Structure formats: C-alpha cells, structure tokens
Amino acid sequence: MLAGIDTSAGSDGDHDRALIAILAAAHAGELAAAYAYRGHWRSRRGAARWDDRREIQRIEAAEWHHRRLVHGLLAELGSGPVRWRELLMATIGRFFGALCFVGGRFGPMYAAGRLEAMNVGQYVDAAAHARAGGRAEMAELLDEMVAEEARHEEWFGDQVRGHPLLPLVAAVGGWRPPATPTPISASVDH
Numbered sequence: 516m517l518a519g520i521d522t523s524a525g526s527d528g529d530h531d532r533a534l535i536a537i538l539a540a541a542h543a544g545e546l547a548a549a550y551a552y553r554g555h556w557r558s559r560r561g562a563a564r565w566d567d568r569r570e571i572q573r574i575e576a577a578e579w580h581h582r583r584l585v586h587g588l589l590a591e592l593g594s595g596p597v598r599w600r601e602l603l604m605a606t607i608g609r610f611f612g613a614l615c616f617v618g619g620r621f622g623p624m625y626a627a628g629r630l631e632a633m634n635v636g637q638y639v640d641a642a643a644h645a646r647a648g649g650r651a652e653m654a655e656l657l658d659e660m661v662a663e664e665a666r667h668e669e670w671f672g673d674q675v676r677g678h679p680l681l682p683l684v685a686a687v688g689g690w691r692p693p694a695t696p697t698p699i700s701a702s703v704d705h
C-alpha cells in the first residue's frame with residue numbers, strides 16, 4: 516500500500532499533475548499485469564487446474580479493460596502513456612509470465628497478490644487526488660477500479676492462504692493475504 520496523500524493541500528493543477536503521474540504508472544503497470552497473467556494462466560494446464568486458468572484469464576481481461584479506462588482518463592487530463600515505462604513494464608510482465616512455466620503454484624500466486632495490493636493503493640491515491648481536484652466522476656470510476664483490484668487481491672490471497680511458505684515469504688515480501696471476513700456463525704454466537 517502506498518503512503519496516504521495530503522488532499523487538503525495543493526491546487527487543482529497540483530492534483531491533476533499527481534493524478535497524471537499515478538495514472539501513467541498504472542497504465543504501464545496494467546500492461547505488466549496483463550502479460551504476466553497471460554503467462555500465468557497458460558502455465559496452469561490440465562483439468563485439475565482448470566478453475567485457476569479460467570479465473571486468471573478473467574483477471575487478465577479485467578486488466579486490459581482497466582488499461583483502456585486509464586488511457587481514457589489520461590486523455591481527459593490532456594496526457595497519455597509514457598513510452599519508456601510501457602516498454603519496461605511490458606518486458607517485466609512478459610518475463611514474469613514466462614517464469615510461471617518454471618516455478619510452482621505458490622510463487623506466481625503470491626507475486627500476483629502483492630501486485631494487486633499495489634494496484635489497490637495506486638487507485639486509492641488516484642481517486643483521492645481526483646476528488647480533491649474536483650473531478651468527482653473520475654473519482655467514482657477509480658473507486659470501482661479499487662474494488663475490482665481488491666477482488667483480485669483477495670482471490671490471489673485465497674490461493675496462498677495457509678501455505679507453509681507464506682509466513683517466511685510474507686516477512687520478506689511485505690504482503691500477506693487480506694483478512695477474511697468473520698464467519699457469520701462466529702459473529703452471532705454470543
């Protein structure tokens with residue numbers, strides 16, 4: 516999660532500039548995620564992995580959709596993608612996508628969950644800047660993207676929850692699956 520932003524200070528122009536910087540990074544980040552997930556679902560072969568494959572495919576499609584939305588937002592702000600970032604993130608995404616073919620199940624699922632948590636933070640900050648800069652409609656769209664990324668984070672988190680490697684990797688990686696809601700039976704039993 517990124518550090519919170521101070522939305523009380525700054526002119527609308529400052530918020531727009533901050534928004535453009537976050538969205539340009541997010542636009543390239545979505546490309547990395549989409550390529551990485553394409554490698555990830557393709558590496559999940561066989562009937563036993565069918566559910567993984569289908570869900571990661573669905574998440575890949577959501578990332579392409581986000582990318583189109585972010586492109587539109589950047590255009591609305593009079594800006595666009597940053598070429599070197601796009602190239603760099605495309606390479607990173609393809610690299611991690613290829614890595615999914617040599618690793619086990621845990622690594623790619625953990626890395627994806629961690630990436631999704633960063634995306635949540637990016638869009639939370641972007642929405643805050645949009646709102647503080649008087650762009651309510653844009654903020655609402657960004658809120659929806661936060662919710663979608665949080666769903667992705669939760670799904671990847673569910674795939675690694677309880678794994679014996681998780682405590683060690685979480686200590687190094689700085690991310691652990693989001694807490695699951697308390698079961699209803701536990702909350703009404705008193």
Ligand SMILES: [Fe+2]
Nearest residue numbers: 545577578581
């Ligand atoms: Fe996304």
Ligand SMILES: [Fe+2]
Nearest residue numbers: 631634664667
């Ligand atoms: Fe995502």
